[in-house]
Amino acid sequence: MRAMSEARRPSDGLWAFLRRELRPKGKLITPFNVITLALMLSGAVILFFRFTRGLGAVTNLSQDFPWGLWIGFDVMTGVAFAGGAYVLTFMVYILRIEKYHPIVRVTVLNGFLAYVFYAGALLLDLGRPWNVVNPIIGNSFGLSSVLFLVAWHFMLYMMAELVEFSPAVAEWLGWKRIRKVLAGLTVGTVILGVTLSTLHQSALGALYLMAKPKIHPLWYSEFIPILFFVSSIFAGLSMVIFEGSISHKVFQTRVGKHLAKSHDDILIGLARIAGGVMFVYLFFEVLKLIHGQKWQYLHGPWAAWYALEIVGLVALPMVLLITGSRRRDLTMIKTGAVLTLLGVLLNRLNISVIAFKWYAPVHYVPTLMEVVVTGAVISAELWVFRWVVNRMPVMGPDPDWAEDRAVSTDAAAPAGAGTGS
């Protein structure tokens, strides 16, 4: 008796197979399902009011604070957390570090879904979403706009990640020839994807360059784009560590032997890389303070808040990640990864919401409804992620016929993996 389903065999009819796959697997009433379903249903109700009565009906956005939680968390933070996909594909396909190959697929899936849902949450925030195609179809190219670049890159990068993941879909459906074609696209797509990611991760920071008079000087600098890019590297890697150690347990039955064996080594390696990048980031932060002569602002509550972000949630987790990787201490690494994620979250919220108009007498605080919608977006993403992981060969093993993989997600998979009955 196996909990996992197998890739489709040529003898299966496609429609019968799809119908079977669409059915839920496992227990329906679990705490996770109940909570996330409640969030999604409430989110749908809230969004109904948002689209019939305007953003003011459900959010605390104002003329002073045009961007709130949905941009500051969903888009700014969500996209930084999804940075693992471009970092890992770069390491595996450009630097050819095969050690990390077993987790590429799950990371790319995560990245793709993060973009679809979190960057997609942008649509909820747009006042006039029916015009979202305007910058794409070419009747009005705002070429001087950083947001124009972000819009195009989100769209292109989503497609790139879909192509990078597509061999897994083809394996699931048993489409051998199509899989071969799609697999042939991977390297080109990775190169495109890493380039796009470099640009739009930094562009998210560049969005705030013109808001110079509105962002507290401790957070504003002309280096924001570079800081956003560098922090997306360790944010993405920390997310891979954090998410990987959870889904490794939750989807135990779906993990191939190869990944199961090397998972700890992979996490330790990622922790070391993340720690190194954080050192570079801290150096840039110091450079920012010196170059911008910002030490005059290093007193008072805002300086303490800044210190919490930089010392407590960058320097400290950096030490934990590096020490943890030296001692092969996974608990320390996971703690470091969580603190790192909190630090990136705080940084993005500081720039977009908290230290934005720090001088305003009335500050923006999200409504409960904004929080619920964000929760609903996360829940929906997790449902789709679970559905895919439980059906497609994401964490290995591959079906037996896909042995052409230059380096398989699970080279040691038994040949019979596709014949479970």
Add this chain to the structure above:
Amino acid sequence: MEFNRRSLFKLAGVAGGTALLPEKAEATTRDAGGDDAILIDLTRCVGCRTCEESCAEAHGLPDPDWSDDFSYESFRPTTETQWTAVNRYETSKGEVFVKRQCMHCLQPACSAACLTKAMYKTEEGPVIWRESKCMGCRFCMVSCPFDVPKFEYNSAVPKIQKCRMCFERLEKGQLPVCVENCPNEALTFGKRDDLLREARKRIVENPDDYVDHIYGEHEAGGTGVLYISAVPFDELGFRTDLDAEAYPELTRDFLTAVPMVLVAWPAMMLAMRRAGDHSDEEEAREAPRGELAADVVGARIGKEV
């Protein structure tokens, strides 16, 4: 009652002001060079709010809030239904009234921010908003150093609202409605260069009545609305910490770097991948297996996730 009060204000203002007025800057035709602009002389504003009223009337906006009955108790910002607002400031030289509206920057941050060119700097100078293009992202609001664009948060079909210097009226050869109706000639419409000359003239000829600062000459790279005043502008709630460089310049370096990265990154990555190619060793290790031997060749060309 209110209207009587207001009329009284107007009368008082006109009576007290006109006698001292130098000639009005000549309104040049729209074809001549230079941006259309407005000069606001705060020493002449008596706080009658006729500009607010006529603006609302001309654009079909609700009547401005008169509830404080000209006591000017609370600060009234411009809103999505009130594109210009007058406020009173207690200063070192007594009370001063300040009219606010869009500054119509020479290089507006809002239009540089707009990815659909909905927020648009016209050739003539006024910055306008075009409904059919806007997707409501509100990046213009984030970017504007004067916090001018306002969003209709309580509409399912929201618009961005702000002063457009009566662009429709200008095209018909009329003056902006606030300028036309100002009873005290506190507002002057004209070409920006002419207005700068006029402003300088007033300052030079009456050095005791003005501070030596034309707000908007350099602020944010220069604006289409210019202010002169008897008291320093930081006493009047103006931001005096703004860059003298136009705000879109702040993203210029980044946007220049984009095509460089687009070309350099793929080239470098291809080179790196080639440098790390161990295909000879792989060939030895990886003998073709089973019926899909051809795929090995394909995989070597193409690799995949």
